[in-house]
Amino acid sequence: MSHSSTQLIHHPYTPPAGFEAVSPAVHKASTIIFPSVAALRNRDWKHKTGYTYGLHGTPTTFTLEERIATLEGGQFCTLVPSGLAAIVLVDMALLKAGDEVLIPDNAYGPNKAFAQAELASWGITCQMYDPMNPADLAAKLTLKTRLVWLEAPGSITLEFPDLPALAAAVRAHNASPGQAHPQGVVTALDNTWGAGLAFNAFALGADISVQALTKYPSGGADVLMGSVVTNSEALHLLVHFCHMRVGYGVSGNDAELVLRGLNSMALRYAAQDAATRQLAGWMQGQPQIAAVLHPALPDSPGHAQWKRDCLGAACLFSAVFRPEFTQAQIDRFCDSLQLFRLGYSWAGPMSLCVPYDMPALRVAKPWPHKGGLVRFSVGLEAVADLQADIAQALAGL
Numbered sequence: 001m002s003h004s005s006t007q008l009i010h011h012p013y014t015p016p017a018g019f020e021a022v023s024p025a026v027h028k029a030s031t032i033i034f035p036s037v038a039a040l041r042n043r044d045w046k047h048k049t050g051y052t053y054g055l056h057g058t059p060t061t062f063t064l065e066e067r068i069a070t071l072e073g074g075q076f077c078t079l080v081p082s083g084l085a086a087i088v089l090v091d092m093a094l095l096k097a098g099d100e101v102l103i104p105d106n107a108y109g110p111n112k113a114f115a116q117a118e119l120a121s122w123g124i125t126c127q128m129y130d131p132m133n134p135a136d137l138a139a140k141l142t143l144k145t146r147l148v149w150l151e152a153p154g155s156i157t158l159e160f161p162d163l164p165a166l167a168a169a170v171r172a173h174n175a176s177p178g179q180a181h182p183q184g185v186v187t188a189l190d191n192t193w194g195a196g197l198a199f200n201a202f203a204l205g206a207d208i209s210v211q212a213l214t215k216y217p218s219g220g221a222d223v224l225m226g227s228v229v230t231n232s233e234a235l236h237l238l239v240h241f242c243h244m245r246v247g248y249g250v251s252g253n254d255a256e257l258v259l260r261g262l263n264s265m266a267l268r269y270a271a272q273d274a275a276t277r278q279l280a281g282w283m284q285g286q287p288q289i290a291a292v293l294h295p296a297l298p299d300s301p302g303h304a305q306w307k308r309d310c311l312g313a314a315c316l317f318s319a320v321f322r323p324e325f326t327q328a329q330i331d332r333f334c335d336s337l338q339l340f341r342l343g344y345s346w347a348g349p350m351s352l353c354v355p356y357d358m359p360a361l362r363v364a365k366p367w368p369h370k371g372g373l374v375r376f377s378v379g380l381e382a383v384a385d386l387q388a389d390i391a392q393a394l395a396g397l
């Protein structure tokens with residue numbers, strides 16, 4: 001069973017006696033009933049060998065945790081109520097006052113915002129680094145650095161970093177005596193784009209992988225959930241104990257929706273990948289467009305790393321317009337699209353787009369393009385209809 005698409009469907013799960021169905025049962029509980037005081041005192045919540053309280057997991061959430069860990073090639077998984085909560089949980093589990101966290105300049109925006117607001121107010125500093133330059137990361141690692149975020153590719157702009165080189169910079173820093181944080185530097189990857197299908201986060205050097213299950217694993221654009229996966233029991237227990245203390249529970253009905261989505265995830269990923277590459281390639285030939293950003297395109301930043309490390313690509317591409325088009329014209333272009341609706345999320349059935357003000361989002365290195373940028377997320381509609389939709393909106397420019 002070497003293929004993810006098979007593993008996601010055939011998975012060890014013990015059904016109730018005499019009722020073996022294709023889908024696992026849905027269990028819901030706030031509280032668990034114990035048969036005796038002795039049982040209540042002895043129940044082990046630390047290793048998930050028993051059930052203690054709804055917030056700490058049910059048979060349904062444990063099943064989903066096991067499947068997400070398998071999908072990512074990890075051993076331990078913790079579910080949280082959103083992808084952003086997965087990022088925040090890792091930050092809270094690892095960082096203490098006086099520590100520093102390093103975040104790629106092209107990271108998912110709310111990851112930076114949490115660091116700049118809450119973490120800063122708790123005495124934890126953050127710096128942005130250029131993810132396309134491992135030397136920049138190496139130069140920013142200090143005695144204070146405890147956590148390095150990685151993201152592949154960058155949110156919105158889709159530059160694909162050299163993950164093994166970034167991880168090697170952290171390993172070299174950890175190996176220099178007296179130079180590194182006493183507890184060592186941990187790498188955590190936002191793996192929402194790869195979804196556990198495009199590449200193995202742990203094989204490329206991450207210690208922790210987080211995902212917004214909101215995107216591909218759900219696939220329905222109707223549920224929010226996140227996961228934190230690792231192969232290290234020590235890191236898992238740090239995350240798990242923090243999870244116990246902050247009350248990040250997930251509902252059984254939401255877990256059911258994600259379990260259902262997993263069955264079709266590999267097929268959706270492949271279909272949306274093919275459609276996205278077709279549209280991105282076509283978009284490159286349009287006279288209004290200065291650049292198309294998608295890691296499978298040879299002149300997109302990080303193409304060589306993507307080609308070396310990935311088996312596929314997610315459903316996102318961004319188009320940079322020629323500088324003669326004003327933001328007002330680009331906004332009108334977005335408004336005139338009929339099938340691509342305006343919305344932030346992605347990997348659901350409906351195609352979406354968002355215009356971004358790129359220069360305002362960069363700190364470590366100035367944004368190189370002059371024209372405005374629109375990010376497209378390709379859904380499950382017929383690709384010819386999507387292309388015709390962009391064509392009519394471009395003609396309106």
Ligand SMILES: *Cc1c(COP(=O)(O)O)cnc(C)c1O
Binds near residue numbers: 084190193212215224
């Ligand atoms: C959507 C997204 C998240 C956050 O997920 P939510 O479930 O919406 O909180 C995190 N990282 C990336 C890269 C995302 O695209």
